[in-house]
Amino acid sequence: MEQHELIEKVKVTCQDSIVRIEEMPNDDVLVEIKKEEILSVMDILKNDPELKFSISNHLGVDNGENYAVIYNLYSYPFKHKITVKACLDHEHPEIDSVESIFQGMNWFERETYDLLGIKFTGHSNLKRLLLPPDWEGHPLRKDYVYPDFYNQIDNRRPDLCD
Amino acid sequence: MAELVSQEMFLNMGPHHPSTHGVLRLIVQTDGEIMRRAVPDVGYLHRGIEKIAERVTYQGFMPYTDRIDYVSAFSGNLGYALTVERLAGIEVPEKAEYLRVIAAELARMGSHFIGFGAVLLDLGAVTPFVHALRERETYNDLMEMLCGARLTHNYARIGGVSHDLPEGFKEKTLKFIDHLEYEFIDEFNNLISFNSILVKRFANVGVVSAEKAIEYTLVGPNLRGSGVQFDLRRDDPYSIYDRFDFEIPVGKGKFGTVGDCYDRYWIRIQEIRESCRIIRQALEQMPEKGEIRTKIPKVFKPPKGEIYVRTECPRGEMGFYLISDGGKSPYRLKIRTGSFSAMSILEELSQGVMVADLVAIIGSFDIVAPEIDR
């Protein structure tokens, strides 16, 4: 299936949820959806007999004015790719966890929660993954300030130019 | 008679433990030798590479990609370079493509030597590990000839590679792959691969079905071990892999169930042979003379946009999701690695196995801790 065919197909199957759909470099298709519809869209993408997507990657982005979560999906039987994107508001970044559909997202979502502070409702074990549990803040946010101390460990570096 | 009260034991496996392949901690709940659960606690090697990417220039990030998976440093280089090139629409010269393929396949072999060597070491067989390391030594020498570095190569550049083929490299590489194809692999298999103790330890242990492998986003040799014939080099070709003739080994349940530890191990052995074939063809087809790098401006600013590029690394696909805002450095760079997803399945696989099996399972996934934590 070519890019435009896939776009048509996705447009038909999840018409109401789509905010914007366009071509992406590297034979990819970018679908921006409403964040409330994430579970139904993922369900369609996974179970539609002509799509059969499985998940390959997940990330979160701090866009400044809002957050976005991005899911890269790949269909092993049909070899086409799709990138699903949902924008979250900046004050309370929250979205449904897709762990119930793709089990492997457990760790990916934990990582995103850890580094960006996006909450995934319905996640079975939403704890920090990479950083220590008592770490404050979410480093990949654009407004993140490096802490000077962590558990009395001095993180500051002397400015050699002074 | 009073019933004997038995208590489950919590063991702290790692962060310093000989068979956790880096700094990795597992909280193991055991009932004697039988494991109830093993919960991985990762992050000891988290260096914030993705955050660093937002602070350095596009070219300046290349050395950091060495450190994502330092066992096969060039694979990270290649994936990153490809991502930026595809976003910016940079053409790579013919010769550079060949050099990249050669280096990538050498890196794959070098990584697999450690991969199956280390899992054998975990099973108590020390000698095969040393033999595998002997071959890796030659790989290190070759990479040193090619780019001057033995571990973190930093060989790829955006738009090409850093150095041209040195004199004598071709002959030495051919000799090396001859040695591998006709001597080493057979010798190694006779020494250890068909050893009945090894087969007993590996067969039917840590079975991952094809559905579960896809569900848990397993990639690369771990996915193929479960019987899914999928290789990005063939199914979503990048660079010039479509010009070569090679096969994709798939797990067939050689001594047990499809998707057990032995299948994953056996695939890595076979991939050495396939890499040898690719290198041989690449060395034959490679043009004698030619550019090795497209000139890119010193202050390199790719256009605004998003791209997700995956490459087939020794530990599965390494994906770079790059968001560019048109500035000097990436706006957001997400690195998706094979060990990360392999690690996430461990908790489920570890239920009910023995402590010794856990070690075999970790090893058979060929996990490298820095790749999990990034």
Place this chain on the structure above:
Amino acid sequence: MHNLASIIQSILKELFGSSPSLDLLYTFLGYLVPCLTVVTVIGMIGGILTLMERKVAGAIQNRLGPNRVGPYGSLQWIADAIKLHLKEDIIPALADKNLFRLAPYIVFVGTVLTGLVIPFGGSFIVVDLNVGLIFLIVAVSLVVIGLLMSGWASNNKWALLGGIRSAAQIVSYEIPSALALLTVILITGSFSMQKIVAEQGLFPWQWFIFYNPFTFIAFFIFGIASLAELNRVPFDFPEAESELVSGYNVEYSSMRFGFFFAAEFGNIFVTASIATAVFLGGGNIGLDPYESGIGYQLLMVLVFFAKAIPLCFVSLWVRWTLPRLRIDQMMSMCWKYLIPISFVCLTCTALWMLVFNGNGIFWRMSG
């Protein structure tokens, strides 16, 4: 009495005369000298075996092995021992201190006790007990108490797991190894080590390994079982460095660790000696061990070592070639295969004795 102690006693009597109180002193001295010799010899052989292991490992793995101390690294083991003595002896704060201190000695004593009844060829045996072989089996099992003790006393979960593994393993593998040795007892009708050696001869067809097909199998069962008792690969579960880090001795340092180490390698030699004496004719060169001259006696010792050292080498060779089994596989191998087979060997040897009137397959058939 035919042993080294009595020989020394008679020499002393000739030199200094005899009286009841002096006799007591002679007895004491007569046993002290050979005992000290045996402790030293086993300790030294343990040390030399560590060097040999490293050299063999080097050869198998395409590298040199130790080559810095002495010519070709031949003094490395002495340097190691000195280093171990000089290291700080650390006892964990929450360990059971008395047990922790005691454990290495028990392991080491278990090893050197076996040295008392090993016939090194000729009259070189400390004491030729009439229950020699039983004594050997008992003394070897003493090791397991020490290992369990060290695992428990360390107050470390990994060490405990190692200690328990070793207890399960050694206790299980005692059975096939003892049964394998018993097949030979059926032939000789004596537990005395000297008698067992004397029943055999210089030539291979006079050895008990080739007595009948079942003793041949029993030899290999003993070999496998003793590898397990020695905690060597493929049965090195108590240590299993990639699983249990280092097992029962993980908290030990300094010479306490050294004792474990020396005992482990001493044990390799001890089991090789048992196999040599019981199955491979020991130091028997067809002459009477007590009546021959000193030259022949030394030749017997040489023959004994020429058989024992290659067996030690086999143990090292296996270690650097094979991977490790899993603990349940090892247990099932013992209980499902080795024990039944060794019982069959025992029974069939008994039947053989009955049917062929005590004649072996080669050597008594003609004569």
